[in-house]
Amino acid sequence: MHPARPTLRCLDEDLGLPLPSVTQPLDEIDHPLLGKAAAQFSDAEGKHERIRSIDDAVLFKVKVQRWRGAVWIDAGLPWLVAAGQREDGSSDDFYAVLEAGGKAARARYNAAHADGLKTSTSSSHLLPTRADHVRYRAEAGVRFARRLRATIQELITATLRDGREHTSDFDSFTLGLQVRADHGHETYAAVRITGSVPANLATVILGNIPGCDADGWYPEYALPERDLLPAEQAWSNLMDPRAAAMILNAEA
Structure with a gap:
């Protein structure tokens, strides 16, 4: 399993961290949630808890202190695609925000497409983009x-x-x-x-x-x-x- 890394969107919008130079791989950023994700997903055979409120993609929970995150695995590469704080019983709780965002994204998609999504949520906006993959390839050169x-x-x-x-x-x-x-x-x-x-x-x-x-x-x-x-x-x-x-x- 490759080291867990955040998407560029998650790094900026959810973690509030600046984008470092390409000479610093994103999986080496010092943050409690990233450190926990790296440890939790280091074993390809490890068991993980799925986020059941998201049904269009398989996202897994990662927790440390009050931080909560969602990890999506693509060909052995774990991506931290969303992050937030635990706020038990509040609409601002990470999992509540994640579910609400997924349902809203699904509604927007179905409003614009005749062949609407059959799932309850849409999380494609959270998944890695072309820019994420370009950054990952650039870091491969640094690692080499x-x-x-x-x-x-x-x-x-x-x-x-x-x-x-x-x-x-x-x-x-x-x-x-x-x-x-x-x-x-x-x-x-x-x-x-x-x-x-x-x-x-x-x-x-x-x-x-x-x-x-x-x-x-x-x-x-x-x-x-x-x-x-x-x-x-x-x-x-x-x-x-x-x-x-x-x-x-x-x-x-």
Whole structure:
């Protein structure tokens, strides 16, 4: 199950929160209801309580403190589509407002369409829109960049310890790194990518290798201990030994 996230409408109108930069995924926003939704819907096999007053879509309850919310799940992605406060016995109670809004939306739809809805409510106005999906895809790029930087750091640390090649598998390619010192003064860095990746991704990977001149990368046709594999590309460079020492010292 993916982390629970709010729709843009819910974030603005219901939670009253500003839209953060795309570098902050919406599922990472610090809010009690979002934190509860993330925990409650982290297990794809978990049991959840349905909001019975809404009959045109399957919405689930999420509760924390006085906050109440409605979660809709789309292909394993939980969306917080509505939020409000508990006001027991009041028309302002979240569930009362949600039901009234659903019935009003259904009435508006039926007034404008000859083939009216047979359900008691309409909640389509709450569900994710194209803008929500555009934002989600943009955040996917941010998540990938984070993972790539963290993986590069882990691989460099591992190879600096033993001088051997270390690899990590991504969805469509495998990244391998090898860093080793020659004669105690030159530090040789080799990067290899197996699989199909766009040229700009290779540039991003090379640009994230610390201690290496961005213009110092040269294509290789063999790695130190083996020939290149099919669908594999490789580059080499010299790494500043001071950068290598800083990485190892940070891990000590």
